[in-house]
Amino acid sequence: MSNSKILVFAGSARAESLNKKLAAAGAAAIRKAGGEATLIDLNDYPAPIYHGDDEDAHGVPENILALKKLISEHDGLMIATPEYNGFVPPLLVNTFSWVSRPSKKGGPENVLKSKHVAVMAASPGRLGGVRVVPRLRDCLCELGCVPVEGFVTVPGAGSAFADDGNLADGAGQKGLDALASRLVKATG
Numbered sequence: 001m002s003n004s005k006i007l008v009f010a011g012s013a014r015a016e017s018l019n020k021k022l023a024a025a026g027a028a029a030i031r032k033a034g035g036e037a038t039l040i041d042l043n044d045y046p047a048p049i050y051h052g053d054d055e056d057a058h059g060v061p062e063n064i065l066a067l068k069k070l071i072s073e074h075d076g077l078m079i080a081t082p083e084y085n086g087f088v089p090p091l092l093v094n095t096f097s098w099v100s101r102p103s104k105k106g107g108p109e110n111v112l113k114s115k116h117v118a119v120m121a122a123s124p125g126r127l128g129g130v131r132v133v134p135r136l137r138d139c140l141c142e143l144g145c146v147p148v149e150g151f152v153t154v155p156g157a158g159s160a161f162a163d164d165g166n167l168a169d170g171a172g173q174k175g176l177d178a179l180a181s182r183l184v185k186a187t188g
């Protein structure tokens with residue numbers, strides 16, 4: 001057992017999100033690697049599109065303060081992201097824009113600083129969202145995160161998951177287990 005606590009989530013709020021499935025498989029892989037995984041759904045942390053006037057008038061939304069607290073209570077992050085036209089999806093951009101803002105209510109600050117992170121992507125397409133991976137890693141580095149080596153992409157994700165939630169492709173599952181293991185080691 002390790003004492004690594006990893007917060008796992010997808011950059012999609014969609015009920016049938018393929019990236020939510022990948023996040024769940026990632027959480028299972030973290031547990032298999034001896035870490036503790038907390039799987040959350042960003043649907044439970046809604047926030048308006050970031051707007052400076054909104055922040056000036058109302059401060060950081062309560063949901064984001066709760067998410068910042070949760071991030072601060074974990075040693076690392078594992079994120080499964082969709083790729084939108086090669087971009088990082090707006091849900092993640094918006095969430096991290098808010099999370100990067102200082103709380104006016106004395107909450108923990110710089111919650112992403114030195115936070116180890118593993119990046120994954122799933123797509124029904126042939127490339128599995130491979131273009132978004134380096135872009136999200138870059139953004140996370142700007143926020144102070146430390147990406148672990150490697151990544152996971154899941155092409156053809158509509159039929160990539162077995163009934164038990166793991167990746168049906170043995171090599172793909174091995175890659176996921178290895179990524180989870182590196183994250184647990186980095187944070188243990």
Ligand SMILES: Cc1cc2nc3c(=O)[nH]c(=O)nc-3n(C[C@H](O)[C@H](O)[C@H](O)COP(=O)(O)O)c2cc1C
Nearest residue numbers: 012014017018019082083084085086123124125129
């Ligand atoms: C606006 C938009 C842009 C997209 N661009 C890409 C893309 O660049 N590459 C890709 O592989 N899939 C792309 N897709 C398809 C998504 O990968 C697909 O909708 C996926 O299921 C979204 O992730 P989710 O299932 O976790 O919600 C795009 C979808 C949308 C809605």
